[in-house]
Amino acid sequence: MDWGLLITQVLNGMQLGVLLFLLASGLTLVFGIMDFVNLAHGSLYMMGAFFCATLTEWTGSFVLAAFLALPLTALVGLAVEIIVVRKLYRRDHLDHVLATFGLILVFDTAVQFIWGPAGTAIPLPEWLDGRVEILPNIEFPTFRLLIIATGLVVAIALYWIVTHTRTGMLIRAGASNRTMVSALGIDIGKLFLGLFALGAVLAGLAGLMIAPITEASIGMGNEIIIVAFVVIIIGGIGSIKGAFVAALLVGLIDTMGRSFLDSFLKLFMSIQNAETSAPAISAMMIYILMAAVLAFRPQGLFPPKGR
């Protein structure tokens, strides 16, 4: 067994995991509190990446651009909430899904119009572009470590906000009984707006962090958003803790499957069969996991209380 490869792949899995968590936490909050299904969440992820790409070009600094791109993504989130989403809270899920699918088409086309059909790469500063030796003879890209660290910090901060602050209390209260919260004099509309913008920032953060690795491209959000939905379903819709555990689980299983499944299958299959079936099975693994979770716990692993 190659331990170096194993550790590297665990870290890669964690990096995918924290990215998924950033997306899934916004989705799960918006769904948990507002009962709103937002397919266009992936578009905010894409907007974060493109804003950051252009700002990096203008300012010459990726870090500065990242900090400027976040409020811009929040603004897009606010606009989306005010123009479209707000009118849909009282509708059923089908309407949510259709209208936000419409938003995806609008966003993808808008990006094509502004940035052109080709992807935009984001150059990293030198101090982030290297590799560090994490263990003797095992190197890992600095930037990927930064992604993991950022994700973990955001996770802790979110958990603290939700469990230990007054805003968090309102969020939890809103999740269990919206009507009661507004009867107590809380402007639930503003709470919704704020949460939607927070979700947008988290999605934008995920997008701008992956863009230096993969480059910002049209439709980049459309693939990962489905995986983010798989994450919140496994974790239990509305639960931050569930989103975190499920995101890491999905990130690790996906990465491990892609790198080790063929060697694993070779233990009890012919080499040829293992090599043909491994890619197909590893691509399906997270969906099989979701199906298994739903078959035994239809409400997810950590369903929030009071729903």
Next chain:
Amino acid sequence: MLDPRLWQAREWVTALTLAAFGLAPVFTELASQPFILDLIARLMILAIAAVSLNLILGHGGMISFGHAAYIGIGAYAVGIPAYYEITNGFLQIAIAIGASAVFAFFTGLISLRTKGVYFIMITMAFAQMVYFAFISIEEYGGDDGLVIETRSEFGGLFDIEDTTTFYYFTWVSLVAALYLVRRIMRSRFGMVIEGAKGNERRMQSIGFDTYKYRLTCYVIAGMICGYAGALLGNFTSFFSPEMMDWTHSGELLFMVVLGGAGSLFGPVLGTAAFVLLEEFLSGITIYWQAIFGVLLILVVLFAPGGIDGFLGRLGRKR
């Protein structure tokens, strides 16, 4: 229903649209515009898929976001046998319908245990599973897609290599699918399905096992859509897994809702509006998808009931 004296806007539009589709080959022959025939053939194939989605979505209240998977299964059921030079159309269509039924049964078994947004997401995830599975099978083209070199052969009964024959084959299929869905919805079975959409607990308390009824309905819809997929595979002579991507499931939903979910003919009108608008707008601007997006949002916000709802209101005014 069959007496024209009782017809209102809705029935007239249904009859006239089907008649227009049926007579289209004559006009395109006269005007020598074979391109239009291709457009309508594609439209009718997608309409069959939309009609099948409407069976579970509009009538059954099951919001499936993974219906494009059945189109893929149906198309590969033509493509993969053709790859091994098995071109018997009866066999291919049997495989398409059978494989769709098996897939619908096992995914439905799990999905239908869930409700609301969980159901939307799990159907979508299962479809993505099929999508990724076909992308990673290199033998059948992987993500480059599979070229289907020969169309299905029906033992000399008729030859769908001929454009007009294929067109009428599709037309008959569409009419048959509509008739089938109409018969299903007017049967006792259909009543239970609609009842379970309205109030599932009430249906259960009067003794219906709604889960089994829903599962059956879900499987039937999958089979019809698999059939549409087999037609599409024959029509395009090429199938790429990209056509099963979840955005295409979203487009099918759009067609149903645009035409009017829960009405028999609405999905056909919705598909027609979608395909013709796509054709028209994509000729004008490469940014046509944004117009589609805005239209979709407007339909959701301001036009519940879609085209069929509009026709229904026309009928009432008279």
